[in-house]
Amino acid sequence: MVRLDNLTVSYRRHPALHHVSGQFARGSLTAVVGPNGSGKSTLLKSTMGLLRCGPGQIHVAAPRERIAYLPQLTEIDRTFPMAVRDCVSLGGWPRQGAWGGVDEAALRRVDEALEAVGLAGFATRTIGSLSSGQLQRVMFARLLVQDAELILLDEPFTAMDSKTTATLLALVQRWHAEGRTVIAVLHDDAQVRAFFPQTMLLARECIAWGPTSQVLTEPLLSKARNMAEAWDEQAEICTVDQPAPARNTLEAAV
Numbered sequence: 443m444v445r446l447d448n449l450t451v452s453y454r455r456h457p458a459l460h461h462v463s464g465q466f467a468r469g470s471l472t473a474v475v476g477p478n479g480s481g482k483s484t485l486l487k488s489t490m491g492l493l494r495c496g497p498g499q500i501h502v503a504a505p506r507e508r509i510a511y512l513p514q515l516t517e518i519d520r521t522f523p524m525a526v527r528d529c530v531s532l533g534g535w536p537r538q539g540a541w542g543g544v545d546e547a548a549l550r551r552v553d554e555a556l557e558a559v560g561l562a563g564f565a566t567r568t569i570g571s572l573s574s575g576q577l578q579r580v581m582f583a584r585l586l587v588q589d590a591e592l593i594l595l596d597e598p599f600t601a602m603d604s605k606t607t608a609t610l611l612a613l614v615q616r617w618h619a620e621g622r623t624v625i626a627v628l629h630d631d632a633q634v635r636a637f638f639p640q641t642m643l644l645a646r647e648c649i650a651w652g653p654t655s656q657v658l659t660e661p662l663l664s665k666a667r668n669m670a671e672a673w674d675e676q677a678e679i680c681t682v683d684q685p686a687p688a689r690n691t692l693e694a695a696v
């Protein structure tokens with residue numbers, strides 16, 4: 443579904459991610475983990491086409507309108523005066539088109555999505571009046587309406603209480619069971635072990651990528667921590683001369 447070929451992504455010529463190769467198989471459920479600043483959000487933004495890549499490339503085998511992206515909650519402008527129902531119905535724009543009306547079937551889908559995330563009755567509230575956990579539920583409802591093939595989640599459970607986390611994790615499991623491809627940036631190793639069959643471990647480069655039990659090992663986690671701590675903002679543009687070999691064979695593994 444997503445193939446990375448020697449992918450490098452830089453900010454002001456400093457690579458946040460470099461020489462990463464491998465693939466996220468169609469229908470796979472993968473956690474992307476690594477220390478702060480290891481390139482996890484950069485990977486999702488690049489996959490969404492929000493950042494320029496190079497050298498290397500990302501190939502996504504899904505049309506843009508079938509890709510859903512949930513940024514970190516801190517990147518969402520909740521001061522925008524928008525009702526919950528309108529926010530969720532935005533997930534339907536690929537189906538309705540930018541100028542298409544929201545018909546009864548679309549409204550029903552929005553109400554069903556709100557019910558699925560435990561927010562029935564919140565449709566007319568403004569998004570600015572919601573708690574962080576409620577807003578995250580709204581964003582998941584929007585993903586439900588979007589009906590995407592590829593779902594990219596950036597720290598979707600951060601600062602959520604256990605009930606909200608359980609509700610949203612159940613949705614992720616449902617998407618996986620439906621054959622959608624889900625890639626989620628996470629920081630909770632226990633959660634990753636319990637719910638995510640595949641893991642990619644980053645520290646600007648790919649340290650390991652494959653079955654979670656083989657990736658979340660102390661030696662590999664320690665290697666990632668050491669590499670992140672050793673990173674220097676003033677470092678030369680790239681310290682890797684040769685493309686790294688592909689880190690996983692998910693097509694076969696999943």
Ligand SMILES: Nc1ncnc2c1ncn2[C@@H]1O[C@H](COP(=O)(O)OP(=O)(O)OP(=O)(O)O)[C@@H](O)[C@H]1O
Pocket residue numbers: 453454458476477478479480481482483484485
């Ligand atoms: N817009 C930007 N301009 C310049 N540098 C950036 C920008 N965004 C990210 N970076 C740098 O790129 C590196 C990777 O950032 P990224 O946000 O991808 O890390 P992350 O693994 O998602 O971190 P965290 O766990 O803290 O969210 C960091 O060193 C960061 O400072």
